[in-house]
Amino acid sequence: MTTVTDPPKTAFRLSMLIYDTRYRSMTIQVIALIGFMLLAAFLISNTMQNLANLGKEPDFGFLNEPAGYDINQRLIEYTSQSTHLRAAFVGLLNTLVVAVLGCITATVLGVIIGVLRLSSNWLIARIMTVYVEMFRNVPVLLWIVFIMAILIESLPAPRAFRGENPEATMDLFGTVAITNRGVYVPEPLFSRGFGDFSVFGAFEVSWDLLAIIAVLVAAFWAAGRVKAKADATQEATGVRPTTWHMRIALMFGPVIALLVALGFHLGYPELKGFNFAGGTHMRNSLIALWLALSLYTAAFIAEIVRAGILAISKGQSEAAFALGLRPNRTMNLVILPQALRVIIPPLISNYLNLTKNSSLAIAVGYMDITGTLGGITLNQTGRELETLLLLMLVYLTISLSISAVMNWYNNSVKLVER
Amino acid sequence: MSITESDTVQFVRETMLDEREPPITAAGPVGWARTNLFNGWFNSLLTLVSLYLIYWLFAAILPWIISPTWNAGSLTQCREILAEQGKTGHFAGACWGVIRERWLQLLFGFYPSELYWRPILTFVLTGVALAPVLFSGAPRKLLYVTAAIPFLMPWLLWGGSVWVPICIGLGFVIMFFANRFLAPVMGSLGALVTAVVLAVLWWFLLSGSVASGLAGIIPIGIEPVASRDFGGFMLSITIGVVAIGLSLPLGILLALGRQSDLLIVKAICVGFIEFIRGVPLITLLFVASTLLNIFLPPGTSFDIILRVLIMVTLFAAAYMAEVIRGGLAALPRGQYEGADSLGLDYWQAQRLIIMPQALKISIPGIVSTFIGVFKDTTLVSIIGLLDPLGLSQGIRSDTNWNGIVWELYGFIAVIFFIFCFSMSRYSMYLERKLKTTN
Numbered sequence: 001m002t003t004v005t006d007p008p009k010t011a012f013r014l015s016m017l018i019y020d021t022r023y024r025s026m027t028i029q030v031i032a033l034i035g036f037m038l039l040a041a042f043l044i045s046n047t048m049q050n051l052a053n054l055g056k057e058p059d060f061g062f063l064n065e066p067a068g069y070d071i072n073q074r075l076i077e078y079t080s081q082s083t084h085l086r087a088a089f090v091g092l093l094n095t096l097v098v099a100v101l102g103c104i105t106a107t108v109l110g111v112i113i114g115v116l117r118l119s120s121n122w123l124i125a126r127i128m129t130v131y132v133e134m135f136r137n138v139p140v141l142l143w144i145v146f147i148m149a150i151l152i153e154s155l156p157a158p159r160a161f162r163g164e165n166p167e168a169t170m171d172l173f174g175t176v177a178i179t180n181r182g183v184y185v186p187e188p189l190f191s192r193g194f195g196d197f198s199v200f201g202a203f204e205v206s207w208d209l210l211a212i213i214a215v216l217v218a219a220f221w222a223a224g225r226v227k228a229k230a231d232a233t234q235e236a237t238g239v240r241p242t243t244w245h246m247r248i249a250l251m252f253g254p255v256i257a258l259l260v261a262l263g264f265h266l267g268y269p270e271l272k273g274f275n276f277a278g279g280t281h282m283r284n285s286l287i288a289l290w291l292a293l294s295l296y297t298a299a300f301i302a303e304i305v306r307a308g309i310l311a312i313s314k315g316q317s318e319a320a321f322a323l324g325l326r327p328n329r330t331m332n333l334v335i336l337p338q339a340l341r342v343i344i345p346p347l348i349s350n351y352l353n354l355t356k357n358s359s360l361a362i363a364v365g366y367m368d369i370t371g372t373l374g375g376i377t378l379n380q381t382g383r384e385l386e387t388l389l390l391l392m393l394v395y396l397t398i399s400l401s402i403s404a405v406m407n408w409y410n411n412s413v414k415l416v417e418r
Numbered sequence: 419m420s421i422t423e424s425d426t427v428q429f430v431r432e433t434m435l436d437e438r439e440p441p442i443t444a445a446g447p448v449g450w451a452r453t454n455l456f457n458g459w460f461n462s463l464l465t466l467v468s469l470y471l472i473y474w475l476f477a478a479i480l481p482w483i484i485s486p487t488w489n490a491g492s493l494t495q496c497r498e499i500l501a502e503q504g505k506t507g508h509f510a511g512a513c514w515g516v517i518r519e520r521w522l523q524l525l526f527g528f529y530p531s532e533l534y535w536r537p538i539l540t541f542v543l544t545g546v547a548l549a550p551v552l553f554s555g556a557p558r559k560l561l562y563v564t565a566a567i568p569f570l571m572p573w574l575l576w577g578g579s580v581w582v583p584i585c586i587g588l589g590f591v592i593m594f595f596a597n598r599f600l601a602p603v604m605g606s607l608g609a610l611v612t613a614v615v616l617a618v619l620w621w622f623l624l625s626g627s628v629a630s631g632l633a634g635i636i637p638i639g640i641e642p643v644a645s646r647d648f649g650g651f652m653l654s655i656t657i658g659v660v661a662i663g664l665s666l667p668l669g670i671l672l673a674l675g676r677q678s679d680l681l682i683v684k685a686i687c688v689g690f691i692e693f694i695r696g697v698p699l700i701t702l703l704f705v706a707s708t709l710l711n712i713f714l715p716p717g718t719s720f721d722i723i724l725r726v727l728i729m730v731t732l733f734a735a736a737y738m739a740e741v742i743r744g745g746l747a748a749l750p751r752g753q754y755e756g757a758d759s760l761g762l763d764y765w766q767a768q769r770l771i772i773m774p775q776a777l778k779i780s781i782p783g784i785v786s787t788f789i790g791v792f793k794d795t796t797l798v799s800i801i802g803l804l805d806p807l808g809l810s811q812g813i814r815s816d817t818n819w820n821g822i823v824w825e826l827y828g829f830i831a832v833i834f835f836i837f838c839f840s841m842s843r844y845s846m847y848l849e850r851k852l853k854t855t856n
Binding site for chain 1: 438454457461462465468469472508509618679680681682683686692693695696697698699700701703704708709711712713714715716789792794796797799800807811823824830831834835838839842
């Protein structure tokens with residue numbers, strides 16, 4: 001005869017650490033932790049010993065020494081007497097410039113190409129497929145050097161613009177000079193500008209730029225308020241007040257007034273001696289990198305956009321048409337809000353890839369942070385560990401902040417399931 | 419038939435009419451063009467503009483490509499040949515002589531030419547080894563080649579004594595047999611741990627001296643080739659194949675670690691993946707070229723290609739882990755619960771139920787990671803390895819070919835395109851084959 005008893009309460013035995021599922025996960029974690037710490041200790045002690053043997057104990061003092069090299073493209077004041085830290089900062093700004101420019105162009109191109117790939121026009125759809133396959137299947141580094149070569153080899157030299165009957169002329173009504181040394185575009189100048197102010201005594205920021213940004217933000221906010229009010233009126237009364245002229249005036253009026261007040265005019269590039277002077281000089285390295293990264297990433301973005309649109313089932317648009325919505329409102333109100341949920345996360349990770357790929361700037365001599373901190377500074381000071389640590393830290397910070405934005409977005413648009 | 423009906427119906431056709439051809443504007447090429455190219459004024463405009471663009475592109479490029487310079491020995495000769503045809507100027511025509519003279523270098527780098535059979539044999543064997551993995555129709559016996567290729571490949575490429583790969587392979591044989599024979603005695607876990615310990619002991623303590631001893635007694639070997647002679651597409655493919663082959667298992671482990679309930683394991687995996695994915699590959703390659711030796715015990719110094727391989731593999735593994743994690747996350751919860759209810763343990767469930775489905779879901783991502791890794795092998799030219807891009811700079815600094823640009827880049831681009839494009843087509847084929855839904 002059997003009786004129901006409690007399971008036997010056995011004392012803890014050592015073998016339970018392995019065979020009892022209650023304790024096994026503990027055992028595995030402790031072993032993993034110990035193993036990880038041993039590995040880390042091994043690597044760190046090796047590093048310390050090796051560096052001590054080489055006489056290069058980790059020391060970030062080199063950052064305050066004069067860099068001694070020049071950077072041809074700089075957004076803030078920099079001379080060869082500036083510190084390595086400042087050189088790295090100039091490089092970081094250059095990285096951000098090309099990353100932001102690239103992201104914008106790549107998005108615009110990518111959306112256009114992605115939509116055109118779905119076009120009912122057979123020829124256009126095929127051309128876009130060829131574009132996408134061509135750029136996706138060839139390394140981006142090859143595209144960068146290729147476009148750099150195109151710029152250098154096929155564009156006219158500045159001297160071709162000289163003389164009575166020049167071989168080359170300036171484009172866009174004589175305002176833009178496209179040469180094999182780079183593109184010279186008009187620069188914005190202010191005859192009654194506010195001047196600059198200095199941030200922490202480290203670099204100068206133009207008051208004019210800040211004023212324009214502030215006015216623009218305020219104008220768009222005001223225009224947004226007008227739209228919100230019109231929406232509310234429409235909700236309440238069913239009649240939508242006409243506001244487009246007011247919104248356009250609100251958006252652009254103040255900025256134009258400010259530009260006039262500041263004495264805004266354009267400084268045009270002019271041929272002086274053997275080269276152009278005046279205007280903004282966009283170097284070949286910047287243009288090659290920007291173009292290559294945008295064209296390359298655009299191919300990926302096109303695929304994402306296409307997949308996003310295809311992911312919305314045909315029934316959605318059919319239902320919208322059945323409700324009597326016009327095609328553009330179907331797109332805006334039904335397809336896009338749903339497609340964006342699919343498109344945005346991979347889109348942002350492509351921005352991240354573009355930013356990381358901008359480190360290939362080193363191949364065309366664009367002085368981004370890899371070129372300054374991880375290139376010349378590393379070679380001049382011989383401080384591999386410190387420079388590479390800083391370099392990785394910078395890229396990690398950029399990546400993690402973009403990832404944080406992405407996670408925030410994902411959570412805010414996530415479908416709420418049971 | 420009633421009378422009223424026969425009065426009202428005056429005509430009934432008794433034979434079917436023959437089918438008529440559709441109007442010429444609705445069928446055939448014209449109809450196709452009307453629906454696909456010229457429906458509406460906007461599409462017609464687009465079609466015309468793109469036709470013109472295509473014409474313009476071909477008119478610009480084809481005369482350049484079709485250029486009788488195959489046998490030229492230098493850029494000057496090319497220009498002479500073209501000048502005889504009345505073509506001068508910067509874009510008169512391509513100078514294909516450089517490809518004829520240097521294509522072997524672009525493929526093999528500075529690998530000794532009398533030993534070209536070794537890389538060729540390696541890649542043929544790699545193809546044979548991949549066949550049973552890639553295509554289910556291939557004979558299963560080829561899996562023995564797959565098992566041998568990790569040892570054959572480095573031996574064939576770098577050369578040296580035959581005993582080194584054999585001794586390293588013996589470690590795995592020891593592990594296998596120790597596991598099999600100890601399992602009844604010590605239980606499965608104990609046997610596995612002992613087998614791994616035995617193999618590690620063999621590799622670190624005995625295999626080196628055994629290999630050199632055997633090489634002393636029976637010296638069989640092939641001529642060693644130094645790493646600095648590696649280059650061209652051979653180098654790209656070597657790095658690509660090794661990184662791809664190693665990153666998949668590593669990536670699976672990392673993905674499982676990231677999905678697991680064990681907090682510490684999870685934290686380590688997340689940290690590793692996010693760190694690697696947060697930095698560009700080029701910084702990791704800088705680490706490979708300048709720092710990796712510093713992390714190891716004083717005096718160790720190993721080959722630059724090996725260091726690059728390590729970093730590229732780690733890089734690819736982190737990306738692979740994220741792709742596979744996506745596949746794991748996409749799997750319905752019921753699959754995990756079903757596996758649990760069948761009484762499978764963790765590894766059995768992963769092997770029999772979870773992984774086959776998760777990997778299938780992530781095939782497109784896995785292949786695009788492969789393509790990405792293969793394309794990223796060009797980055798090694800920045801740290802001075804002679805991959806095709808690095809070699810092209812060397813060729814351009816040759817006085818004969820100084821000024822050649824497009825031909826080299828075009829050749830490299832076409833070969834990369836062929837590799838990457840076939841990989842992406844293969845992934846589509848696999849997706850179709852494994853599709854189980856309707």
